[in-house]
Amino acid sequence: MLGWQRPMLVGAIGLSLVLWLWQSFDSAVGLSELSVFSAVLLGISLWWWQQNKLKKATSVDNSPPNREKVVKAIAKASNIINQLQAEAENHATLSTLQEQFTNLNNQLERQQLNIAITGGKAVGKTTLLQALSNWENTSNKPVTFQETQPLFTLENPNVIEANYADLVIFVTSGDLTDSQWQIWQQMAAKNQRTVLAFSKQDEYLPAARATVLYSLQQKVTDVVAISAKPNVVKVRQHQSDGTVKEWLETPAADISELGQYLQQIVVKEGQQLIWETTIRQAVNLQIEAKTALNQVREQKATPIIEKYQWIAAAATFANPVPALDLLATAAINASLITELGNIYQQKFSFQQAQTVAGTMVRLMLKLGLVELSTKAIATLLKSNVVTFVAGGALQGVSAAYLTRVAGLSLVEYFQSQEVATNAETGLNLDKLGQTLQKVFQQNQQVTLLQTFVQQGMNRLLPEAQTKAS
Ligand SMILES: Nc1nc2c(ncn2[C@@H]2O[C@H](COP(=O)(O)OP(=O)(O)OP(=O)(O)O)[C@@H](O)[C@H]2O)c(=O)[nH]1
Ligand SMILES: [Mg+2]
Numbered sequence: 001m002l003g004w005q006r007p008m009l010v011g012a013i014g015l016s017l018v019l020w021l022w023q024s025f026d027s028a029v030g031l032s033e034l035s036v037f038s039a040v041l042l043g044i045s046l047w048w049w050q051q052n053k054l055k056k057a058t059s060v061d062n063s064p065p066n067r068e069k070v071v072k073a074i075a076k077a078s079n080i081i082n083q084l085q086a087e088a089e090n091h092a093t094l095s096t097l098q099e100q101f102t103n104l105n106n107q108l109e110r111q112q113l114n115i116a117i118t119g120g121k122a123v124g125k126t127t128l129l130q131a132l133s134n135w136e137n138t139s140n141k142p143v144t145f146q147e148t149q150p151l152f153t154l155e156n157p158n159v160i161e162a163n164y165a166d167l168v169i170f171v172t173s174g175d176l177t178d179s180q181w182q183i184w185q186q187m188a189a190k191n192q193r194t195v196l197a198f199s200k201q202d203e204y205l206p207a208a209r210a211t212v213l214y215s216l217q218q219k220v221t222d223v224v225a226i227s228a229k230p231n232v233v234k235v236r237q238h239q240s241d242g243t244v245k246e247w248l249e250t251p252a253a254d255i256s257e258l259g260q261y262l263q264q265i266v267v268k269e270g271q272q273l274i275w276e277t278t279i280r281q282a283v284n285l286q287i288e289a290k291t292a293l294n295q296v297r298e299q300k301a302t303p304i305i306e307k308y309q310w311i312a313a314a315a316t317f318a319n320p321v322p323a324l325d326l327l328a329t330a331a332i333n334a335s336l337i338t339e340l341g342n343i344y345q346q347k348f349s350f351q352q353a354q355t356v357a358g359t360m361v362r363l364m365l366k367l368g369l370v371e372l373s374t375k376a377i378a379t380l381l382k383s384n385v386v387t388f389v390a391g392g393a394l395q396g397v398s399a400a401y402l403t404r405v406a407g408l409s410l411v412e413y414f415q416s417q418e419v420a421t422n423a424e425t426g427l428n429l430d431k432l433g434q435t436l437q438k439v440f441q442q443n444q445q446v447t448l449l450q451t452f453v454q455q456g457m458n459r460l461l462p463e464a465q466t467k468a469s
Contacts (some may be wrong), residue, residue: 062191065275067108073282074104080289080419083345088296097289104285107278112142113270114277115262116162119171120180121150124199127228128171131255139266152179163281166273167193167265169258173200175215184220190280193265193273195222197258202230202251224258227251294415300343305407308336309400310459317396317460332357332364332406340407344414348427356427360406363433369405369440374398376444380453397456404452409439 081097088094117125125147137143148162149155162168168187172180187194198216201209209225216223230251237245265273312333334353341348348356364370377398413427413435443449 065272065279067275070108070275070278070282073279073286074101074108077101077104077282077285077289080286080293083419084289084293084296087293091292091296093288093292097285097292100285100288104278104281107274107281110274110278112144113166113266113274114164115143115145115167115169116148116165117145117169117171118148118151118162119197119199120152123150123171123173124226124228125150125171128169128197128199128226128255131228131253132259135255135259135262137266138263139270141266141270143262143266151183162192163284164277165192166270166277167195167262169195169197171197171199172216173198173203175212176219181219191276192280193269193276195224195258195261195265196220198223198225199228201225201227201254202233222261224261226255226258228253228255230254290419293419297343297415298411301340301407301411304336304339304343305404305411308333308407309403312403313396313400313456313460316399317392320392320395332360332403336403336407337410340410340414344411344417345419346414346417346427352427356429356432359429360409360432360436363429363436364402364406367433367437367440369436370398370402372444373401373405373440373449376446376449377401377453380446380450381457393457393460396460397453400456400459401449401452405436405440405443408443409436412439 078101081094081101084091084097085094117129119125129145129147132145146165170180170184170187176184184194184196196216198213204212213223213225230253232248232250235247235249239245334350334357337353337356338348338350341353374394378394381394381397409432413432416431416435
């Protein structure tokens with residue numbers, strides 16, 4: 001089964017379950033056993049669906065990091081940078097990428113643990129940072145603390161700039177808001193180790209404090225309460241002679257629980273946390289380098305796609321068949337696939353390219369792309385592009401358009417592949433099909449099509465065009 005059909009199928013099953021449920025609720029007085037059963041079933045299928053969606057959305061590697069993994073991640077970044085240098089030796093980003101790579105390599109032996117203190121405005125970050133300066137670190141790893149810009153301010157949108165941090169202390173002075181929770185999840189998705197510090201304990205009455213703490217504990221595993229700088233309080237004492245003595249007192253700060261917590265983490269997880277950070281930075285570097293590499297390659301790919309799209313247009317125009325027969329006109333040329341494959345260092349034989357060309361045509365037919373685009377192009381041709389349409393123009397422009405969509409899909413597909421050198425990687429047709437559909441939808445906007453049809457007509461019928469305009 002093709003991958004993109006699966007969600008629809010699940011959706012359909014879900015829908016029929018709901019309908020069935022509806023009926024059983026309707027016929028039963030109250031909750032019959034059957035409807036309870038089906039509700040459970042629906043719940044399970046929704047849960048399963050949700051799980052699957054989650055799995056797809058966050059495909060992070062959750063296995064514990066080790067030195068070997070770090071070395072691999074750094075090597076992979078280096079490979080991509082070298083590839084970029086080989087393909088575009090004067091690329092503007094090369095020097096910064098290489099500099100980042102050198103820094104990263106030095107991180108491999110790092111012993112010092114970097115801890116970031118973050119949170120919203122005025123939650124007590126600086127106060128905590130100062131209190132932690134007296135913290136006695138008994139582990140063998142030196143530790144630095146650094147405060148981030150306050151989150152959730154106008155200058156600082158909802159992103160946390162703490163990629164360098166091996167551990168993040170997230171300070172909040174109350175229950176988590178939606179935006180705080182989002183940031184928290186962002187960090188989790190990036191494998192960032194976090195501790196939640198519930199600050200300003202002294203500002204709560206005991207019952208309220210317990211409620212907030214309980215609520216935080218429901219959401220997050222690592223929660224610690226702190227009061228880094230309690231407010232001054234008025235103390236009253238009734239004397240034996242009946243008078244009342246009053247004075248101001250500053251309660252002692254209390255961050256001892258957090259201190260112990262940190263100590264444990266540093267000792268037990270310190271090395272792993274450093275590795276995790278280095279991997280995270282290596283992956284970021286990989287992405288940066290790959291983006292640059294993809295841009296370079298796309299610049300080479302664009303004229304090639306254009307070349308083949310006009311070849312297809314001319315061939316089909318000269319030799320039109322009643323219904324656009326993409327197989328007969330070889331609109332998706334195996335040479336196009338081979339040339340694009342070369343740009344993206346994807347190795348496959350010409351024969352494989354031919355097979356892929358045939359498969360792409362069949363996919364386009366199966367997905368209804370051929371019919372859809374021919375209809376759309378016919379409408380545009382008739383309505384507002386030219387006054388006189390020669391026979392074969394529709395087929396010519398359609399063939400060009402579909403060649404273009406196929407070319408762009410291949411580019412997108414290749415760009416999402418690993419930057420592998422000399423690897424004999426077959427094409428994943430399931431994924432290619434999904435890309436095809438996506439790219440087709442992106443290019444199916446009327447204005448894009450209109451421009452394209454205009455270009456096509458200028459190519460095929462330069463004279464008709466001058467007459468029309
Ligand atoms: N009552 C009470 N007030 C605190 C506590 N910790 C910090 N504060 C007060 O909260 C206010 C803000 O503290 P900061 O440490 O400057 O907070 P911040 O998060 O660094 O603030 P920005 O950097 O401006 O976002 C100050 O007036 C602190 O005295 C605490 O434990 N209890
Ligand atoms: Mg501050």
